[in-house]
Amino acid sequence: MKSTGKKALLLGVGLVAAIVAAAQSFVIANQRRAPARSVALGMPPVGAAKASLSRQLQGVRLARKPKSVPSALEVRLAREAFASDPLAVSALPVLIQSLQGQGKAVQSRQLLTLASRLTRRDNLINAMLIDDAMAKDNPERAVTLLGQAMTVSFEVRDLYVGRMAAATVSPGALQALPPILGRNPKWAEDYWLAVLANPAAIQQAAKVRQRIAGAPWKLDKANESDLRLIVELAARGYPASAFNLAHALGLPQPPAGELLTNPGFDRQPRYAPIDWELLQTGDIGANIEAKEGALLLSSLPDASGIAARQIVHLTQPGGYRVQWNMSGLADRKDAAVKLRLSCAERGKGGTQIAPATLVEGTGSARIEVPASNCNWYWATIELDTTAGDAGVDIAIRRLSLQRAAGAAPKVAAPVS
DSSP, rough: OOOHHHHHHHHHHHHHHHHHHHHHHHHHHTTTTSSHHHHHHHHSSHHHHHHHHHHHHHHHHHHHOOTTOOOOOHHHHHHHHHHHTOOOOOGGGHHHHHHHTTTTTHHHHHHHHHHHOOSOHHHHHHHHHHHHHHTTOOHHHHHHHHHHHHHHOGGGHHHHHHHHHHHHSSSSHHHHHHHEEEEEEEETTHHHHHHHTTTTGHHHHEEEEEEEEEEOOOOOOOOHHHHHHHHHHTTTTTTHHHHHHHHHHTOOOTTTTBBBSTTTSSSSOOOOOSOOOOOOSSSSEEEOOOOOEEEEEOOTTTOEEEEEEEEEEESEEEEEEEEEEEESSOTTOOOOOEEEEEEOTTTOOOOOOOEEEEEEEEEEEEEEEEEOSSOOOEEEEEEEEETTTOOOEEEEOOOEOOOOETTTOSSSSOOO
16 A cells, blocks of 8 residues: 555555646647747746746837837736846836836836846847937947847847938948948948938938948949939939948949040940939830940930930039031931930029020030039930821930130139
């Protein structure tokens, strides 16, 4: 009997131990995936489960109301988590946000600092540290934190690159960003795409991109996001930034005295609109044949519009000489090709500038640019066949714009 009793007792203890072990395994396995079940079971390590549950509740709340404060349940779970497990770091954001909601900014910041010493892998804590640095007008620290966060948690790059793009607006980012982006990290392209979606950041971002194109980083090969950034700069009224960035990334300088980029049409344009931007419409087409050194224009009957354009830098008013070589209009007196200059800077310029009309063969004409506060102009090639009943095919093999000899300005142009 005694032997049987001992066996039963051992069997009972073993069964209890197995149940406890199974329960603890359940808690451990579900403390992140299903923390509510782990908490309900009440078995150790319940602290981590409560921390995860408070964090999940916080996530649901912030998704619905980003500026809301933690609920009493979230705070209670977070505090209980730390009471049983001092390393339950996933509950820290709840407590930090709770202190913020109570107006205890100093305590909240102190806890955030302590949290950063406990972990560098918690995405929400990292985001809070970055936002805190931005709130304290410390973009250098914010960018450094962003760089660190990206190295340890590439999976949430969208969260971080959005903050980095926002931090780019600050003047201090011009010193903080190049050492990080100059290493061309894996997430760099995501950052540049985030910048393109943030109009407030693009001008400062262009300065950053131009800086890392030079020594010691030498990232001077333009990729698709660089070309889009140049387009965006021009479209948003920053032609000087677009011009400087295009040349930093490899756009060849025109011959001495020449104001148009690629005047001989001997290469395909990549850096539009600092280089030629070819505007294809349903009625007018434009294409560059680099081997032939020609800009080919074609149109349907009764068509009118801009076929190609680029931004040029004119620092002085006065006379400018247009020279060209063109074929395709010998028998078409009812069609016209013009080069027009118009201010590309928002809110600047004034008097409309009379265009130069290009005729068959080799020719020259003069354009008078009046004094104004504008230094950046659109040079547009316009094609008009509205006076005829047939389309045209035209080849322009050279188009030059230079300062006219002896054309001294009457009034000094304002510096942009």
